[in-house]
Amino acid sequence: MIPAQQSTHEIHPIDGGALRHVCAHFATGVTVITTGLPGDSSGTTVNSFTSVSLEPPLVLFCLHQHSRLLPLLKESGGFVVNFLTRQQQSLAYAFAGRESADLTGVPHHRTQEGLPVLSEALAHLTCRLVEEYDGGDHTILLGRVVGLGAEEKPIDDPLIFYRGAMRELGGPVTVPPRS
Template sequence: MSAPFSSAPSVPHPRPAVEGKALREACSAFATGVTVITAATGLPGRAEGTTVNSFTSVSLDPPLVLFCLHRQSRLGPVLRQSGCFAVNFLTHRQQELAWAFSGRDSARVEEVPHRRTPEGVPVLTDALGHLVCRRYAEYDGGDHLIVLGEVIELGLPGPAESPLVFYRGAMHALPGTA
């Protein structure tokens, strides 16, 4: 049996706080996939979306995934209201779309090719694949929220394409796969 994790590990010698800019620079050396998270707003035909690269699978049983969302994101209240969201995995051809959904003045889901699930969740039709999730839990993550979702639908729409990856502050196709 393993020892339980402590919520406050003891540190033998105090260290200065790590600066956010330095942490961002260090973490940029880790390549991630690029997703757009979409959710219905509750208004007829309206939806919100935002670009996220802090996504990972968590559990196969039950099927859980998570992503991190800035506390000030316009998507936060929409997620709480709708209860469902889609994780859209972007292809290397969707870099412009990823940037369009990354800012405060985001692209409009209604202007991007998509379909709606029976729950009303928009799924981007040109994405590499998607997961539709029911909001399972939400946790404090400092200036972000950690959103856990239970996968209720998944899809890989067609022939495999090269994914869009985020590395060193820029988006790229994997070498030899574009």
Template sequence: MTSTPQLHEPQPVEGRLLRNVCGLFVTGVTVITTGEEGRSEGTTVNSFTSVSLDPPLVLFCLHKESRLRAVVEESQAFTVNFLAGPQEPLARAFAGKGTAAVTDVPHHRSANGMPVLSDALAFLACRLVQQFDGGDHTIFMGQVVELGVPRERQEPLIFFRGSLGALEEEPRGAHPIFDG
């Protein structure tokens, strides 16, 4: 049996091109919050997914230089706050390096003491169960210990082609969201 010669050598994938292609995948927008009273932090993240129903596991990713990373590791818990379409200003306020303070927005505490954004579409309060190296990111996996849907009848905020927008409208502008 003879092997067929490879016609093309695989080329390294350039980060910006990968980001542009992955930007064609519509994602929801979340704000991850964590920290005890007095040291609560939050950041906008679209790298969230459900992992398992039994046990109830979810994950999200943070850049290794994210200011939130150490707070998640210290608290060993976090909340995933799903944002509604009208919450684009909130998503922007928690994006990037200099962000809004959790204390500046309506919030309450989950049963495990983590901050929950009171106006979120829904939330998942989680206990950190594992973290993994993911290149220039850390992957955080948590077990859901509490959940809620305070804004059931609203449309979600989405991220598509580098822009935010409500589901019922075309996302506008090219304002990047940073994942921590």
């Protein structure tokens, strides 16, 4: 067990490993953020996604400042949040590497804005980038939702991330494949 800080009046440095360990106790959904225009599209796995506001419709997620996706996203001016199903674990791992993955060979289609949507995702949100904020070693990206889609009857359960691993709802831990 990690000890709690003794005083709320004193600020002590927080160890990054300890912060990661504690935050791993919060379950999140698994998304792949896709962006780019035809001929140059990529994606990256993200679990730092959240809905911000319904009026106006805003969402945010965070990318490492050295993410290969960041310049492509800024250039395209938009992104798609793809919510993954439990059957898409291998896809989530493929997009989870230090560098974002290319969409070649991954079933996808384009929005009216030309942004890539993963065709087999549980649901998706198409967003226009409206603001960026400094988030330490990450950039916080705020997007306005301009389009969306979901299956009327979900075809599968969502993929979740909990305690450092991808899991199914109520299912066992899935250990990432070793490269």
